[in-house]
Amino acid sequence: MSKVKVAILGSGNIGTDLMIKLGRSDVLELTTVIGIDPDSDGLRRARELGYTAIDSGVDGFLEQPELADIVFDATSAKAHLYNSKELQEAGKKVIDMTPAAIGPYVCAAVNMDEHLDKDNINLITCGGQATIPMVHAVNRVAPVEYAEIVATISSRSAGPGTRANIDEFTETTSRAIEKVGGAKKGKAIIILNPAEPPILMRDTIYTLVEEGKMDEEAIRKSIQDMTEVVKSYVPGYRLRTEPFFDGNLVTIFVEVEGAGDYLPKYAGNLDIMTAAGVKVAEEFAKNVLAKQTV
């Protein structure tokens, strides 16, 4: 089977974890890792693994645009504004891992198929990737009036970018709970826990279903099915306990253990982002390859 060429923009934690995951893909061929610091651990590893390592940012990559058709942007929201414009002009598909959200929000388990034709898609936030599938799972069988999620992550897994722009997490996630999850109103809370050894990512999802629409059995089944879908690309995704039902409120407890590729296992929040990125890119690639064969 032929593969679609991809590049990673950003050689930090997310970029390097993506590098390891992409090495296992059947439909994606990682060719290039792009950074701005030739001494970064990410670029050093890229060279060791035989990938083209570019240390002059997106402009350096665009001198050899034939290296990739799909580009993951794992830089920052601010840098993405520039990168996105340049890459779009060069006709590249862009998977935005930053909170810039120029393109539509995509949750890998929920609405990927609707956006396979877009040039730029946004992966929301780690909390969004972990919780929106559950909001959707309830909403598809019992309309959700209000959904609230609480994401607790280990302090060690929250990088300086997340910390300096923590409002972007709450605001982007809240909006995506509505737009992608389907809740009439969404709210997101993030908590950093510094306990040692670091805790796994935990998410609690509260959904209030419309009056008279509670169907406990259907909701339980839908949640179970959705857990399996997410688990298919994030193996460490699981329900911590059975969902709780109390009147119109359904409470769902989720835990995300990372795959331990580049990032440690506790960093399930970062793992679910990179895993979702790879999943979406694979669907893109299958779509492109299918068109080529037709």
Place this chain on the structure above:
Amino acid sequence: MTKQRDILLTEVALRDGSHAISHQFTVDQVLDVTKALNDANVPYIEVSHGDGLAGSSVQYGLSKTNEMELIEAAASVADKSKIAVLLLPGIGTLHELKEAANLGAKMARIATHVTEADVSPQHIAYAKELGMETVGFLMMAHMAPVEKLVEQAKLMESYGADTVYVVDSAGYLLPDQVRERIRALKQSIGVNVGFHAHNNLSLAMANTLAAIEEGATRIDGSVRCLGAGAGNTQTEVLVAVLERMGIETGVDLYKMMDLAEDIVAPILQSPQEITKDSLTLGYAGVYSSFALHAKRAAKKFDIDSRDILIELGKRKVVGGQEDMIVDVAAEIAAKKEKVLS
């Protein structure tokens, strides 16, 4: 004109007390309390959901009245006192901060867990831009060694905080531990140092006096102990004690006593005292707002709420993790079931 104040008090009943009454404040209650506090010459009055701006949630409890209405009401009757708001990054955002400032809030208290100050620069800077006085509020101060607390306080100072508070959210610290923390901050930062106590071990007053002796000049209190857990340092009592010590707060003692008795006491569903749950908070080092949630979970699962709180303390749960209460309660109940069967 009022005399120079040695200590500037912040009354937190209309924020921390929100926990104690499950966030059920009404506009009339806030108007009455604020008018009386303003009349008693309390310099700062904090008004927000217990978990700060945008705290109204299933996780922490939904507010009966939109907090912005409460802030607006308070600001409308406070011509001497300044209205303060609390904001926890990760819960509230710049958006709510701006709304509160537009409604008349003059002080922004930006709260983070004691080791996570670097989520606050955006909010402190923006509060300054809005012309607000800024406070960095380092919560659960018992959970970090003194050196770490100093490092985090320096960060908040560097972001532009006018004051940095040591916040004993669990009411866990002993007087000597308060003393060494305040002393270390006084030696290493240039801005005001503040202290916020909880009375879970009946040490709020002793700890507050220790803090003042070491140089803290900003102190929180809650009138009639209307705060989370067993409440905070009781404001009217503190005013009396400080007056006897010759420390000027500028607050009218008789008026404070009257408002405590006539206006605040009737708001309380039951008198604030050190119950076995609040004692356990202080003993185990657990965030004070967890008390009522643990009590409800214990009832639901038919277990002892103290077991839940002790387990939460062991797991080093931080402020805001109320969802862990049900989680841990379910676990304890399941274990109990196993033993019995």
